[in-house]
Amino acid sequence: MTEAAAPEMVVVIDDDYTMRLSCGKILTKMGLRAEIFEDGARGLDGVATAKPDMVIVDLKMPGISGMEVISRVHEIDPQIIIVVITGYATIDTAVEAVRRGAYDFLPKPFSPDELRLIVNRGLERRRLAMESQQHEIEQTMLKRRFVTFVSHQLRTPLVAIHQYLDVLKHLDQEDDVPRFRRREWLDRCLTRIEELQNLITDWLTLAQVEGGTLSKERIRSTSIALFPIF
Amino acid sequence: MSVKVLMIDDDSDFRAAVKLLLENHGYSVLEASSGHEGLQMVLEHKPDVILCDIMMESTVEGYGVTHSLKYRDEYAEFRNVPVFMISSIEETPDERFPMSPEVDLIRPDGYLTKPLDIQQLLQLLEKAVGTTKGTMA
Numbered sequence: 043m044t045e046a047a048a049p050e051m052v053v054v055i056d057d058d059y060t061m062r063l064s065c066g067k068i069l070t071k072m073g074l075r076a077e078i079f080e081d082g083a084r085g086l087d088g089v090a091t092a093k094p095d096m097v098i099v100d101l102k103m104p105g106i107s108g109m110e111v112i113s114r115v116h117e118i119d120p121q122i123i124i125v126v127i128t129g130y131a132t133i134d135t136a137v138e139a140v141r142r143g144a145y146d147f148l149p150k151p152f153s154p155d156e157l158r159l160i161v162n163r164g165l166e167r168r169r170l171a172m173e174s175q176q177h178e179i180e181q182t183m184l185k186r187r188f189v190t191f192v193s194h195q196l197r198t199p200l201v202a203i204h205q206y207l208d209v210l211k212h213l214d215q216e217d218d219v220p221r222f223r224r225r226e227w228l229d230r231c232l233t234r235i236e237e238l239q240n241l242i243t244d245w246l247t248l249a250q251v252e253g254g255t256l257s258k259e260r261i262r263s264t265s266i267a268l269f270p271i272f
Numbered sequence: 273m274s275v276k277v278l279m280i281d282d283d284s285d286f287r288a289a290v291k292l293l294l295e296n297h298g299y300s301v302l303e304a305s306s307g308h309e310g311l312q313m314v315l316e317h318k319p320d321v322i323l324c325d326i327m328m329e330s331t332v333e334g335y336g337v338t339h340s341l342k343y344r345d346e347y348a349e350f351r352n353v354p355v356f357m358i359s360s361i362e363e364t365p366d367e368r369f370p371m372s373p374e375v376d377l378i379r380p381d382g383y384l385t386k387p388l389d390i391q392q393l394l395q396l397l398e399k400a401v402g403t404t405k406g407t408m409a
Binding site: 193194197200202203205206208212213218223227234 | 327388
């Protein structure tokens with residue numbers, strides 16, 4: 043693990059005392075946080091409270107079955123990685139479990155190495171999923187900011203022109219705008235219109251760059267003065 | 273003495289238009305081109321009303337100004353000065369900072385959309401100045 047955050051958490055649910063205890067020990071030795079539970083009901087309470095990264099659950103347990111646990115865990119958090127422990131005779135059930143959303147299965151008996159391998163793989167998968175989710179959120183926020191920024195950049199000159207004209211019209215009724223000021227403002231309006239036109243040209247060029255329809259020569263000759271913020 | 277309006281906006285054309293308008297209606301207008309400059313002018317010139325742009329190319333933008341005015345000690349005497357946010361994009365602090373629990377800390381006294389509706393602006397200022405005088409008395 044490269045991040046400095048708290049170690050990842052794994053919940054083990056197994057009615058077999060030795061099994062859950064040794065799983066817990068192996069996980070702790072791997073530097074992970076582990077919590078063990080003896081049945082589905084307690085396990086699900088534990089999952090709801092601990093919000094683990096992974097759940098390892100025995101399929102065959104009295105009370106709430108492992109299969110049921112899979113669905114209930116994913117109701118709590120669909121991102122939790124679930125590994126099911128199965129007996130040799132129940133490979134079909136294991137396949138069914140995977141179909142229901144389990145990440146993988148561990149047939150009994152398994153070695154500590156096999157457990158470590160599947161846990162590492164599962165946690166890696168979770169990390170990647172979390173990263174890609176985070177990336178998606180960032181992308182959405184960036185797009186939103188970009189749209190806000192573009193519309194702001196385009197509106198700014200328009201607003202200035204509009205405000206000049208509004209004020210001129212308003213004050214004109216009282217003949218309160220000196221002639222030189224009137225002239226100056228009209229010049230400023232024209233300058234701002236030109237600025238807006240350049241801005242639109244630049245945006246279009248940029249859109250072509252992104253769309254890949256612009257030659258490199260054009261890119262070099264284009265003045266991109268669009269990103270005072272980014 | 274005429275009522276002092278401080279305009280904080282990074283667009284000098286926009287400021288020029290509104291300044292002449294307000295001066296013609298008897299206000300005296302102070303201009304600042306950034307939030308930082310605006311805050312300094314508050315201390316120096318003690319305006320009666322503040323009109324502040326939201327999105328400025330400045331380290332202290334619109335909501336930074338309201339936050340300082342309402343919560344920083346050196347601005348304590350200006351806490352009741354009405355601040356109106358002006359933007360071409362209608363965006364309340366709740367929309368701009370959807371995750372922030374401190375959104376109430378930057379809430380201004382009102383919002384105006386650019387370009388400003390002249391009658392609406394004049395009415396708002398008249399009302400706001402009346403309120404300020406009311407609290408001072």
